[in-house]
Amino acid sequence: MSPWIEGLRSVALYVPDLAKAEEFYTRTWHLEVAHRGDGELFLRGSGTDHHLLALHQGGPSPQIRQVTLRARSREALDAVRENVLRAGGKLLAEAHELTRNPAGGIGLKFQDPHGRTFQVVHGDARREEGAPVKDRPIRLTHVVLNTHDVDASQKFLSEALGFRLADRTGIMAFMNCDRDHHTIALGISDNDALNHIAFLMPDFESVMRGGGRMRDAGFPIQWGPGRHGPGNNLFNYFIDPFGIVIEYTAEVEQVDETYVARGPEDWKWPAGRVDQWGISAPPSATLKEAQKRVFFAPNP
Known part of the structure; x- marks a missing residue:
């Protein structure tokens, strides 16, 4: 297991039509709205994560905005920062309070050498553990x-x-x-x-x-x-x-x-x-x- 990363939290996407995305991902894919903002929509499953998908209004073609991972500790964020730079990545944002994200927490953002964007967070909001719900993603x-x-x-x-x-x-x-x-x-x-x-x-x-x-x-x-x-x-x-x-x-x-x-x-x-x-x-x-x-x- 990674000494720094606990797991995958969410994926953020740019989509051409937020209303159409909400209709599909709630009624057909069986997620629920966790938060709705200006030009953005956060969707959750039945598990403890605040959201699994962050959908943002984009252009005519879909794009992936970032992959968000959860750190095991606040200290792990600092370790990730140093490791990313040593491994040839590009730091996009130092660790900071994620006040614009409804899940909150502290996070940093970086790109790997091929331009893929990752965010690593710690202390983000979680929901209480409950029983899995049939036909709904966890x-x-x-x-x-x-x-x-x-x-x-x-x-x-x-x-x-x-x-x-x-x-x-x-x-x-x-x-x-x-x-x-x-x-x-x-x-x-x-x-x-x-x-x-x-x-x-x-x-x-x-x-x-x-x-x-x-x-x-x-x-x-x-x-x-x-x-x-x-x-x-x-x-x-x-x-x-x-x-x-x-x-x-x-x-x-x-x-x-x-x-x-x-x-x-x-x-x-x-x-x-x-x-x-x-x-x-x-x-x-x-x-x-x-x-x-x-x-x-x-x-x-």
Whole structure:
């Protein structure tokens, strides 16, 4: 586990239409409004995080604004600052009170060498622990970011944030900071786009019912249902109204320091299979295109 990062808190996006985003993410995706501001909308799940998605009014094309991680302590923020600079990152904002964010806390912001923007926070507001709610996301479990240089990206996450390689396949490096098998995964690609955002559901039933609800609303399953190899998690993938790839998942493998990372030779499917069950068809061409279209905003 990372000595500095506790886990993934939220992802911030620029979207073309906030009203349309609210309609989709509350009525169809089953999040709730945590806070509404001028040109911004914060959406929560059923878990303890104040919000999982921060949506901001943007231009005609969606962009990712930042990935927000939670630090283990106030001292960890200072360690992250020094590590980021040593690892070749660019500091965008020193640690400061986040008075403009409804979750509050203290946070710093930086970019990695490839221009991806991260925020690390400590002391942000949390809700009381409650029982998971059927058919509603609990929290984010991981975000997958494409990279044109997987070795450099993996090195930065390790040196700056203390992430550990969980597994590496021929197409992805799975990076871990807590008990979840992966928190940030790096999609090996020719671009640095957002690949997808994964929302943890309470159980298998919720993943499947979510798939039916999305199909009823006109958003077909683009990949799934199935069970992944690395992470052992259930999955259903979709594309939101703006072209952002989102995933319902459950039963993510829990690991500790004794977990031994495996490589591409250990993660090969038989011909014609793309998941453990052998049920799912391959990812759709539409999904593959969407996974390389949403980029980090240059000036978050």
